[in-house]
Amino acid sequence: MRETELRRHAVCNLCKEKIGATHIPMFWVVKIERHGVKLDAVKRQSGLAMAIGSPELAGVMGPNEEMTMPMMDELTLTVCESCALDINPLPIAALAEIKPPSTEERG
Numbered sequence: 001m002r003e004t005e006l007r008r009h010a011v012c013n014l015c016k017e018k019i020g021a022t023h024i025p026m027f028w029v030v031k032i033e034r035h036g037v038k039l040d041a042v043k044r045q046s047g048l049a050m051a052i053g054s055p056e057l058a059g060v061m062g063p064n065e066e067m068t069m070p071m072m073d074e075l076t077l078t079v080c081e082s083c084a085l086d087i088n089p090l091p092i093a094a095l096a097e098i099k100p101p102s103t104e105e106r107g
Helices: 003-008 039-052 055-061
Strands: 027-032 035-037 068-070 075-080
Touching: 039 055
Parallel strands: none
Antiparallel strands: 027 075, 035 068
């Protein structure tokens, strides 16, 4: 990670403290994505597997189409060591609601 990217991760998105506040020179970069399963694609692939008799062979012979679709934009969060080790972590869905500051807000 180069300096400009490190500056984007200088503050924990959970506690809003600078990542150096823990006196541990490490932090987490967490990417969150939410996907929905495309049932029609799964049914087609499953049907092909049943017709051929082998899921592995169907995987090779099938169209290899997308089986899921993103339900939100990917979210990247910076998490300091203290928050990462918290014994009362937030549910993943709650993390998805956190809005990291924009590049302009970071200065």
